[in-house]
Amino acid sequence: MNVKKVIETKKLSRVFKNGEIEVRALTAIDLEILEGEFVAIMGASGSGKSTLLNILGCLDKASSGDYYLDGVHVNKLNKNQLADIRNGKIGFIFQSYNLLSRTTALDNVGLPLVYDRTGRFKNPTEIAIKALKQVGLGDRMYHKTNQLSGGQQQRVAIARALVNDPALILSDEATGNLDSKSSIDVADLFVQLNNKGKTIVMITHEPEIAQFSKRIIYLRDGKILTDEIVKNRSTKESALQDLEISA
Amino acid sequence: MLQLFKTFKVAFQAINKNRTRSLLTVLGIIIGVGAVIMTISAGEGATKQIQDQISGLGTNLLMIYTKTEHRGGAHVRMGKPIDKRDLEILQKNSVWLTKISPLVVDAIQAIGPKGYKSTAIYGVSHEYFEIMSRELYLGEVFKEDDVKAGKKICVIGETIREKLFLESDPIGRQIRINKIPFTVIGLLKEEGQGTMGQDQDDILIAPYTTVQNRLKGTQSGYEMIMASAISENHIADAKIEATELIRESHRILDGDENDFDITTQIELQQITGNITGILTILLGSIASISLLVGGIGIMNIMLVSVTERTREIGTRLAIGARESDILTQFLIEAVVLSLVGGVLGVLVGIVGNHIIYKLTNFFIPTAMYSILIGFGFSAIVGIAFGYFPARKAAKLNPIDALRYE
Numbered sequence: 001m002n003v004k005k006v007i008e009t010k011k012l013s014r015v016f017k018n019g020e021i022e023v024r025a026l027t028a029i030d031l032e033i034l035e036g037e038f039v040a041i042m043g044a045s046g047s048g049k050s051t052l053l054n055i056l057g058c059l060d061k062a063s064s065g066d067y068y069l070d071g072v073h074v075n076k077l078n079k080n081q082l083a084d085i086r087n088g089k090i091g092f093i094f095q096s097y098n099l100l101s102r103t104t105a106l107d108n109v110g111l112p113l114v115y116d117r118t119g120r121f122k123n124p125t126e127i128a129i130k131a132l133k134q135v136g137l138g139d140r141m142y143h144k145t146n147q148l149s150g151g152q153q154q155r156v157a158i159a160r161a162l163v164n165d166p167a168l169i170l171s172d173e174a175t176g177n178l179d180s181k182s183s184i185d186v187a188d189l190f191v192q193l194n195n196k197g198k199t200i201v202m203i204t205h206e207p208e209i210a211q212f213s214k215r216i217i218y219l220r221d222g223k224i225l226t227d228e229i230v231k232n233r234s235t236k237e238s239a240l241q242d243l244e245i246s247a
Numbered sequence: 248m249l250q251l252f253k254t255f256k257v258a259f260q261a262i263n264k265n266r267t268r269s270l271l272t273v274l275g276i277i278i279g280v281g282a283v284i285m286t287i288s289a290g291e292g293a294t295k296q297i298q299d300q301i302s303g304l305g306t307n308l309l310m311i312y313t314k315t316e317h318r319g320g321a322h323v324r325m326g327k328p329i330d331k332r333d334l335e336i337l338q339k340n341s342v343w344l345t346k347i348s349p350l351v352v353d354a355i356q357a358i359g360p361k362g363y364k365s366t367a368i369y370g371v372s373h374e375y376f377e378i379m380s381r382e383l384y385l386g387e388v389f390k391e392d393d394v395k396a397g398k399k400i401c402v403i404g405e406t407i408r409e410k411l412f413l414e415s416d417p418i419g420r421q422i423r424i425n426k427i428p429f430t431v432i433g434l435l436k437e438e439g440q441g442t443m444g445q446d447q448d449d450i451l452i453a454p455y456t457t458v459q460n461r462l463k464g465t466q467s468g469y470e471m472i473m474a475s476a477i478s479e480n481h482i483a484d485a486k487i488e489a490t491e492l493i494r495e496s497h498r499i500l501d502g503d504e505n506d507f508d509i510t511t512q513i514e515l516q517q518i519t520g521n522i523t524g525i526l527t528i529l530l531g532s533i534a535s536i537s538l539l540v541g542g543i544g545i546m547n548i549m550l551v552s553v554t555e556r557t558r559e560i561g562t563r564l565a566i567g568a569r570e571s572d573i574l575t576q577f578l579i580e581a582v583v584l585s586l587v588g589g590v591l592g593v594l595v596g597i598v599g600n601h602i603i604y605k606l607t608n609f610f611i612p613t614a615m616y617s618i619l620i621g622f623g624f625s626a627i628v629g630i631a632f633g634y635f636p637a638r639k640a641a642k643l644n645p646i647d648a649l650r651y652e
Binding site: 080086 | 562567
């Protein structure tokens with residue numbers, strides 16, 4: 001079987017220099033993520049998971065090593081090309097949603113299309129509406145962000161990450177600000193999207209959320225500690241049951 | 248192109264989101280542009296009014312007077328006074344001058360039946376009225392014979408009439424000027440305030456012979472000789488000719504300097520034009536300082552806006568905005584703010600000019616170029632003061648910006 005590699009890193013390292021002090025945030029990361037995978041990256045704070053996500057998301061560049069995203073050798077790109085890669089190939093989801101305030105859900109979702117330079121989206125509004133329906137917010141399109149609950153806001157953010165049909169969805173603690181019930185909803189949404197073929201990489205420190213994914217990578221001190229397939233995946237139902245038992 | 252259009256939309260959305268703040272920011276520009284337009288227009292209006300008054304001063308006027316010099320703060324006469332001999336030479340020989348009148352001035356007190364007034368009396372010839380284009384409202388002016396005979400008659404202005412006679416008709420009645428009885432034969436048409444704010448109706452005009460003999464008691468000379476050139480095109484010729492004639496009369500040798508001066512109406516217009524021009528520039532530059540302050544206001548608000556929206560900028564960068572997209576967005580916001588201020592400022596300026604006209608009757612035509620200056624400046628201010636905050640926004644590191652609290 002010949003499945004496309006969405007992410008491929010070779011000896012990826014990132015060193016931060018703060019005056020005289022050098023901090024090695026990542027050391028020689030070799031990572032391959034194939035199309036259709038759903039990966040959770042875990043680790044204590046300072047383990048390098050955010051740094052890794054920033055590099056995978058083309059927000060930051062590696063100090064050494066190579067990174068191929070969907071076949072593109074990212075190391076060689078300049079700032080504008082990186083911006084275009086983020087716009088075309090990546091969908092970001094943040095812990096604090098990062099939606100535009102006092103702006104409708106629809107306008108928020110359509111934002112990535114504003115910066116599209118390829119002209120591949122003929123009907124931006126229709127595409128944005130479709131993305132909102134996909135996350136179950138078809139009836140909240142013209143609500144402004146401050147009129148939505150946290151879970152709804154995060155779903156708007158997920159719709160925004162979907163709207164440009166990215167090769168990779170990157171989630172940075174997407175459930176960090178949500179209550180358990182909403183967290184399960186978001187995790188379940190990820191599963192549904194993954195079932196439709198989306199490649200998802202998410203950072204989380206909640207094991208019960210990571211349990212929804214297909215593969216869990218543990219980082220420690222900037223290195224991959226373990227990389228395991230999830231055997232007993234959670235579903236929405238099982239997670240809700242666990243929630244009731246613990247309550 | 249499409250990208251620019253989309254960026255425009257984004258900028259407008261951002262301005263609309265902070266309506267109150269945008270309006271307050273714009274206020275500085277409105278005031279600045281309005282002030283520039285109003286001050287420049289006021290300067291232009293004053294210039295036009297002064298020019299009109301000078302051209303209303305007389306017909307192709309020339310003034311010939313003894314050269315004076317500042318010495319220790321006082322005007323000191325240099326050389327021979329302008330006198331009867333000069334007058335006669337001009338009258339006899341001049342080709343380019345049509346009307347000629349001496350001017351003798353004396354400070355006097357005039358007493359009428361209902362009151363008195365201290366003022367100046369102008370001793371002139373019968374041709375003075377035509378030279379200065381002064382018309383009568385009542386009665387008549389004095390004739391050549393009256394001047395020759397040195398009759399004790401006078402023509403008065405409206406201010407004098409009011410003081411000396413209150414409401415009644417002054418023609419044919421007697422007044423006392425320095426205790427000497429004069430008969431009023433004419434009343435001048437009202438002219439109102441002059442260029443320098445003097446009252447042009449506070450005037451007594453009598454034959455210069457009478458003023459010299461009866462009031463001054465001397466025939467030593469005139470304050471000046473006033474004359475009309477035969478046409479506007481020949482004012483310069485008339486000046487050259489008069490200079491020759493007076494030099495001859497004063498027996499000035501070739502190569503020696505004139506001991507008199509001749510000023511023409513055109514020169515007067517040029518001088519006042521220069522003065523009011525400088526005034527306009529001065530006022531305009533003071534007004535443009537407020538425009539500068541308005542620009543700093545825009546920069547200030549844009550900087551606050553960039554800080555406040557750091558997370559937003561981070562998000563935009565993360566989802567694929569290029570630095571140039573962010574730069575243009577913020578630049579457009581600043582320029583739109585200042586242009587909106589510019590448009591409103593132009594309106595404020597035009598309306599303001601109209602209000603001043605209604606209140607003071609001082610007509611200020613809104614100068615077209617002041618609108619261009621005001622509007623152009625506001626655009627420049629927007630770009631100049633918007634660029635720094637916009638660059639700051641564009642150069643933000645997306646990772647830091649996303650985490651900004």
